Amino acid sequence: MQPCQIENANGDCIRLLQITDTHLFADEQGSLLGINTLHSYHAVLDAISATQRTFDAIIATGDLSQDHSALSYRRFVDGIQRWQQPCFWLPGNHDFQPEMRSVLQSGSLSHCSQVLLGEHWQMILLDSQVSGVPHGELSSEQLRLLDQHLSEYPQRHALVLLHHHPLEAGSTWLDQHKLVNRERFWQIMAAHPQAKAVVCGHIHQALNVRHQGVQVMASPSTCIQFMPDSHDFALDNQNPGWRWLDLYSDGRIESQVERVTGQQFRPDFDSSGY
Numbered sequence: 095m096q097p098c099q100i101e102n103a104n105g106d107c108i109r110l111l112q113i114t115d116t117h118l119f120a121d122e123q124g125s126l127l128g129i130n131t132l133h134s135y136h137a138v139l140d141a142i143s144a145t146q147r148t149f150d151a152i153i154a155t156g157d158l159s160q161d162h163s164a165l166s167y168r169r170f171v172d173g174i175q176r177w178q179q180p181c182f183w184l185p186g187n188h189d190f191q192p193e194m195r196s197v198l199q200s201g202s203l204s205h206c207s208q209v210l211l212g213e214h215w216q217m218i219l220l221d222s223q224v225s226g227v228p229h230g231e232l233s234s235e236q237l238r239l240l241d242q243h244l245s246e247y248p249q250r251h252a253l254v255l256l257h258h259h260p261l262e263a264g265s266t267w268l269d270q271h272k273l274v275n276r277e278r279f280w281q282i283m284a285a286h287p288q289a290k291a292v293v294c295g296h297i298h299q300a301l302n303v304r305h306q307g308v309q310v311m312a313s314p315s316t317c318i319q320f321m322p323d324s325h326d327f328a329l330d331n332q333n334p335g336w337r338w339l340d341l342y343s344d345g346r347i348e349s350q351v352e353r354v355t356g357q358q359f360r361p362d363f364d365s366s367g368y
Contacts, residue, residue: 156186
């Protein structure tokens with residue numbers, strides 16, 4: 095398969111918008127732990143629009159649906175169609191890939207494992223889903239693709255996307271559900287020094303750390319937020335959000351998280367899990 099490609103519309107910088115863990119339902123009243131996920135999703139989209147920031151592409155890093163329905167994926171597509179920029183997506187542990195592919199591939203969204211970003215970057219999208227369980231794992235084929243894509247463009251800086259976090263996030267209950275074969279993942283990354291950053295979803299909180307010289311980032315969910323550094327399951331009172339990523343030709347990355355303001359999204363804090 096030939097890589098997808100987007101042109102650099104902002105001079106020296108490629109700007110990406112990360113939206114993740116929307117957990118949408120077919121029912122427009124569908125709620126996750128006390129949050130109407132369609133309402134919070136559109137609050138995020140409206141807040142992004144209000145910034146009037148330009149960007150080159152959207153990255154959607156999994157768990158787009160909560161109920162596996164085709165209509166839930168249609169609701170995701172309907173939301174982002176306010177923008178003309180391409181959206182590149184990958185599955186999370188809650189996604190149902192047959193419905194996800196049938197809806198998202200038939201619209202304006204792009205299913206690519208490799209995207210050339212301007213002249214200086216490539217983006218690699220991996221499938222870490224293990225059907226029926228919350229943790230992630232990269233198959234031998236996915237690991238082969240990662241190594242292959244990195245080897246194909248050694249002169250390009252690389253951004254790697256997957257749903258599951260490939261290192262501990264600091265919450266005991268959540269770290270049970272990380273990428274289980276992360277050692278092999280990091281071995282491949284270490285063999286390709288042009289791999290600059292990893293972006294994931296899954297943990298419903300902001301994360302920006304360095305591991306083996308690689309910047310590892312996650313974004314808040316567009317619905318519920320998990321409490322950072324929590325031993326047991328716990329929800330946070332922060333609002334839904336998103337992440338901007340600016341990729342520069344010299345390999346630098348600047349990134350920031352923004353959240354919805356002006357209204358409060360309060361989950362059911364008595365919930366013990368989901």
